[in-house]
Amino acid sequence: MNKNYNFNKTGYIIAGVIASMGCIVMILFPTISLNAAQKGVALWASSVLPALLPFFICANFITALGLPILIGHLFEKPFRKLFGAPGASAFVFTISITSGYPMGAKLIGDMARRGEITKAESKRMLTFCSTSGPLFMLGTVGAGMLFSPAAGVVIALSHYLGAVLNGIIFNIFEVLKKPFYTNKNTYINNVQKQDKHHLIKLPKGSLLDIFTDSIISSFKALGIICGYIVLFTLITDFIQFSGLLNFINCYIGKGIIKGFFEMTIGCSSISILPNLSLTLKCIICSVIISWGGLSIFAQSMSMLSGLSISPFYYIWTKFTHSIFSGFIAFCTAPFILSIDVINTGAFSNEIVTKKLGSVYSLMFSTKMVIIIIVIFMILIFIESRLQKYKEHRSSHEGTGDNI
Numbered sequence: 001m002n003k004n005y006n007f008n009k010t011g012y013i014i015a016g017v018i019a020s021m022g023c024i025v026m027i028l029f030p031t032i033s034l035n036a037a038q039k040g041v042a043l044w045a046s047s048v049l050p051a052l053l054p055f056f057i058c059a060n061f062i063t064a065l066g067l068p069i070l071i072g073h074l075f076e077k078p079f080r081k082l083f084g085a086p087g088a089s090a091f092v093f094t095i096s097i098t099s100g101y102p103m104g105a106k107l108i109g110d111m112a113r114r115g116e117i118t119k120a121e122s123k124r125m126l127t128f129c130s131t132s133g134p135l136f137m138l139g140t141v142g143a144g145m146l147f148s149p150a151a152g153v154v155i156a157l158s159h160y161l162g163a164v165l166n167g168i169i170f171n172i173f174e175v176l177k178k179p180f181y182t183n184k185n186t187y188i189n190n191v192q193k194q195d196k197h198h199l200i201k202l203p204k205g206s207l208l209d210i211f212t213d214s215i216i217s218s219f220k221a222l223g224i225i226c227g228y229i230v231l232f233t234l235i236t237d238f239i240q241f242s243g244l245l246n247f248i249n250c251y252i253g254k255g256i257i258k259g260f261f262e263m264t265i266g267c268s269s270i271s272i273l274p275n276l277s278l279t280l281k282c283i284i285c286s287v288i289i290s291w292g293g294l295s296i297f298a299q300s301m302s303m304l305s306g307l308s309i310s311p312f313y314y315i316w317t318k319f320t321h322s323i324f325s326g327f328i329a330f331c332t333a334p335f336i337l338s339i340d341v342i343n344t345g346a347f348s349n350e351i352v353t354k355k356l357g358s359v360y361s362l363m364f365s366t367k368m369v370i371i372i373i374v375i376f377m378i379l380i381f382i383e384s385r386l387q388k389y390k391e392h393r394s395s396h397e398g399t400g401d402n403i
Contacts, residue, residue: 022234025238026234029238029241032237032238032241033234035237036230036233036234036236036237036238037230037233037234039233039237040226040229040230040231040232040233040234041226041230043229043233043264044222044225044226044229044230048222048225048226048229049222049226051099051100051133051135052099052100052103052222052225053218053219053222055095055098055099055103056099056103056106056214056217056218056221056222057211057214057215057218059095059099059103059106059107060110060213060214060217060218061210061211061214062091063107063110063111064210064213064214065210067091068088068091068092068107068111068116069088069116071087071088071090071091072086072087072088072089072090072091073087074087074090075087075089075090082167082168082171083124083125083127083128083167083168083170083171084124084170084171084174084175085121085124085125085128085167085171086117086121086125088111088116088117089121089124089125089128089129091107092104092107092108092111092125092129093128093129093131095107096129096130096131097131097133097134097160097163098133098134099133100131100132100133100134100135100136101130101131101132101133101292101296101299101300102130102225102296102299102300102303104125104126104129104130104131105126105129105130105299105300105301105303105304106221106303107129108122108125108126108129108303108304109122109303109304109305109306109307112304112306112307113306113307119307119308119309122304122307122309123309123313124167124170124171124174126304126309126313126314126317127163127166127167127170127171127317127321128163128164128166128167129163129167130163130292130300130314130317130318130321131159131160131163132159132263132289132290132292134156136264136289137152137155137156137159137289138152138153138155138156139152140264141155141267141271141285141289142155142156145267145268145271145285146271146278146281146282146285148278148337150336150337150339151278151281151282151285151337153336154282154286154329154332154333154336154337155282155285155286155289155329157328157332157336158282158286158290158325158326158328158329158332159286159289159290159325161324161325161328162286162290162321162322162324162325162326162327162328163290163321163325165324165328166317166320166321166324169320169324170317170320221303224299224302224303225299228295228298228299228302229295231295231298232261232262232293232294232295232298233262235261236258236261236262236265239261245257245258251269251273252270252273252276252284254269255269255270255273255284256270256284256288259284259287259288259291259293260291260293260294261293261294261295262293262294262295263288263289263291263292263293263295263296266285266288266293267285267288267289270284270285270288271285278333278337279333279334279337282329282333282337283326283329283330283333284326286322286325286326286328286329287322287323287325287326287329288322289325290318290321290322290324290325290326291318291319291321291322292318297311297314297315297318300314301314
């Protein structure tokens, strides 16, 4: 008990010293601090807020209605066998690959705090449900930074396949740690639990109250994200200003170090290197995005507060994810980049980028999320009608009536 107390006390002292030093540095260099804060807030307001707010609201609303439980019942067996995770992770994975960081971690944290999943299940879900969004990889990095939609396809494909492979590998190692009968019994108990609770229980309050709570929760989460973006923008700017990166002669190393802190800055630094092949740029950017950076790490851990998940565990899952993504990019980049239409000169970058943006703005827009919600509502209605029909049929059979 004393050791834990001393460890916590030391950690608080170190955190206080670092925070005090940060305040002093910002006072000594107010111009750099102000410019960095403005860049961070501008990035959040222009890109993060409009991109994530609709998804945050819709995802919170869907979760509050209990739709992940219905989806979990349908996908329980395949996801339990592949990833050792509950079927509800199908919903979390879908929203994560649609909206990006840190949406997956937020949904996992919300579901675990409500008791819908256990701590062990939330750790399994983290191995493959913490991903970046397609618009960032295909649009911002691929078409915007690398001037190649095919490069964006390489990065996105390797990122998502790396996440799936990461979840499968973690599950295999976890199964090897435990006896077979233990895993089998755990699987059976979880399936039985899902069968008992697969019917959706309507939450308390009106739909307007639930939707309002979803909006408030979304703005709270986005406010936390804004704070971390500003913080790590300050850190990267001060590192650049201090000249610490000048000791590194390798420009690739500088880009990777920047990506270690913030993936957007790292990908931008790699994309402007003139003597680097497009294939190698795709591999490095895929590794950086799958890693996510310390900024995404801090955002995700804040969303997982109260679950007692070790930060080292999350770091380890992102490290392995980045390794798998880099390897997949290495294997797929030569084939996909060979069919890049931009290099043929038939279309300009502007035209291809516009076409790319129109397609993905339709696929991953708020309208698409609304359509998904409508489909889920129809599924709920069908499920409720079938359940009522079964209850009606069983009641008549119990009384001996013929239907």
